[in-house]
Amino acid sequence: MKWLFAAYAVIWLAVFVYLFDLGKKQKAIAREVEGLKAKLGSADKK
């Protein structure tokens, strides 16, 4: 049973780590997008 548990644990862990990593990157890039939009807004006003 330990082998069965190990195999399923690996699968779940890998999928969740990948999803977590994607989510983290998405948040970081979304912040970068907001920052760039703000800079562009200031540049357009000038």
Added chain:
Amino acid sequence: MNTRKDTMGTALVALTLVAMMVSLYMVFLYAPREATMGDVQRIFYFHVPSAWVAFFAFFLVFVFSLVYLARSNKRWDTLAAACAEIGVLFCTLVLITGPIWAKPVWGVWWTWDARLTLTLVLWLIYVAYLMLRHYMTDPERRATFAAVLGVIGFLDVPLVYFSIRWWRTQHPQPVMAGGEGSGLEAPMLATLLVCIATFTLLFFTLLRHRLRLQSLRDEVDTLQDRLEQAG
């Protein structure tokens, strides 16, 4: 349009979660205990679908790469890259769950038989694909070289699939369409098919998230270009 897309995305995630719960029920409670290997055989119900998703993902890389080479449209390169990343994830799961299953059944973690070796080669090919994309900075050359590797690399997939039919291997013989003596009991087959469907849904869920990330990166590039022009 965005609201409709968000709704579809939420529906896909919900469907995947429900399918996963059904799969877990079928794997642990519905499917019968295998006579020879016992409960450890239940790894099969996630090991095989992982392989299916990896093959499917690499097939999509092959198709999108061909279309990119024909049309040079960035969209196809983006799709190929996303599919390759997820394909490598699932191929890695195959290479991990396989040995975990093999150890109690064969007594060894690994053997250099045709199926296992060719699967490892497949993994190396697509890891190389991802490394090529990471280290090549020119976007057009990166897309072209990656597309060529995406097309050629796919040639290993049929080799992996047919290896257990063409050569004598340690790996078990096919359980579906494997000729005389092959096949699964109905509950086992039903469980396997549900798991394959679940993993396919999971693939599309992950693909959607990965493409969302890429579209945000493209938006950053566009905004940076506009900032440079305004600046």
